[in-house]
Amino acid sequence: MPEPQPGTAAPLAGIKVVDLSKILAGPYATMSLADLGADVTKVEHPEGGDPTRRWGPPFQGDDATYYLAANRNKRSVTLDLKSAAGQAEVHRMLADADVLVENFRPGSGLARLFDYRELTERHPRLVVLHISAFGESGPLRDEPGYDMVAQAAAGLMSLTGEPDGPPVKAGFAMGDLGAALFGLIGVTSALVERARTGRGQYVTTSLYETQLALHANWATAHFATGERPTRLGSGHPSLVPYQAYEAADGHFVIAVGNDALFRTLCETLGLAAFADDERFATNAARVANRAALNDRLTRVLARRTVGEWCDTLKKAGVPAAAIRHLDEVYTCPQTEALGIVQEVEHPTAGRLRQVAFPVSFNGVRPAVRTAPPTLGQHNDRTQQGV
Structure with a gap:
């Protein structure tokens, strides 16, 4: 993987991340770390890898575009985490890693195999990010959850849609993406604290918790009035118009x-x-x-x-x-001027367009350095200790 060069926007250069997560929340968080210059190795099961590789159509090359959206700038290695050899290899990788990201279901076999207390004792400088559906405590703690489950359970769907229509999920995966972004904040904050103390820590967030945080003004209004908010379509609860x-044509x-x-x-x-x-x-x-x-x-x-x-x-x-459609968004002069859409060469998909990281540093945007990896693309390099 090309290393960030001096003068490029790579504030996390030198940080090593082991990514045991899958689907969207964890992979989006680790992709963001990779965008910021971290060296991220994605660990996948040998049989099929991350399930989102098959979440299509559409596909581009061998993988679904859903997978391609959240895994650039990473390496991919395949390991059976339930095997002794797979576990030993992960701990070898963690010996000089800075961050581990996982979204194992609480109480699952993998959660027990990679318990944060054992990880902290064995790798005291390691920052461990755990992303779950509902958080570390409470009656829903052990339940699995996808994005739409979180949008329903945490209230977002009750606020989305026309007043006389059914509840609607948000067009973006706000449960997953909210957890990814708050998880990213947690990891970078823990790394700053580690620079002072020399010790890592166990960072947790969930789809449910982050949706509550993103209620923002909806929550404070409910606390103040005790009233149940209702759907307003595209309307705002506190501003009119x-x-x-x-209009006549749209x-x-x-x-x-x-x-x-x-x-x-x-x-x-x-x-x-x-x-x-x-x-x-x-x-x-x-x-x-x-x-x-x-x-x-x-x-x-x-x-x-x-x-x-x-x-x-x-x-x-x-x-x-x-109100633009995406084809209009990605051809408009403003998008072009920002330089946020970048291209990279993919082993099977050819030229792949990606929306780059949305923060610039001294006027420089972090680069899309490498394409999302094919399954196990970097097995040989990892086995050689690279």
């Missing part, structure tokens, strides 16, 4: 965050009197009279196209945007 509207969003912007919106739409109407003059009044205001806005906005409204509103200083 702040949602998607239908949908776009308007985001009004204060009363001055609302007045500008009203003047731009030919509804100047609404800015002084007691039902709408303040944000609190607009939230209380959401339906009446949206009824009038909907009728006015249906008269012109998305492009016309976005141009007009932006010129007036009102935040607005067309």
Whole structure:
């Protein structure tokens, strides 16, 4: 694997990571560590490897695109973790590793074989990240969970969808990705503390806990009022108008965050009197009279196209945007200017496009250095102690 070069964005260069995780939360966290320059070895079962390799179609080369999305910049080795030889090889790798990431189901055989207390005693400088579905304690501790289970159990689906429609899961895997990102914060924080103390630690997070943390304003509103929040479609619980509207040829969003912007919106739409109407003059009044205001806005906005409204509103200083599809997102000038889509050569898929790490360092974005590995691609190198 090419080593990060001086002057590149690789703040974690020199950090060695052993990745025993699979599916999305753990692999996305370790891919992020790899993006930041860490040397990551992904350990997979010899028979099939990470299940997401088969989560398709679509496939690109031999693997599903789902796997390809979360495993770049890593090596892949195959080991049977239930065998004595496999366990011995993992401990050999851990002898000079800095981080271990795993998402073993609590109480499972693998969780017992790689118990964090034994790992900490044997490898005192090791930072161990454990990602679970529901956390380290409580009645759901031992239950398995996929992203949608977490979205349902932790409330996200109750907040997503139209008011008169069924609950809907988020378009992104917010349970898995939330756990990955909070896990990444935990690992990097533990590495900073290890620099002071010389000791690693056991870091845990879960899909469930991170969804609770991401409730943010929804949670504080519920704590304050005791009321059960309801689905608002694209609407905002605390701001109006702040949602998607239908124009003559499609949908776009308007985001009004204060009363001055609302007045500008009203003047731009030919509804100047609404800015002084007691039902709408303040944000609190607009939230209380959401339906009446949206009824009038909907009728006015249906008269012109998305492009016309976005141009007009932006010129007036009102935040607005067309709702783009992904093909439009990845061909728009803003995406191109950021240089966030990079290409890398894959052994079986050919040229592979990837969305790179979304943080830059001194103006330099971490590079997509190597393609997601094929199953066991680096077995020989690992056996040679590389």
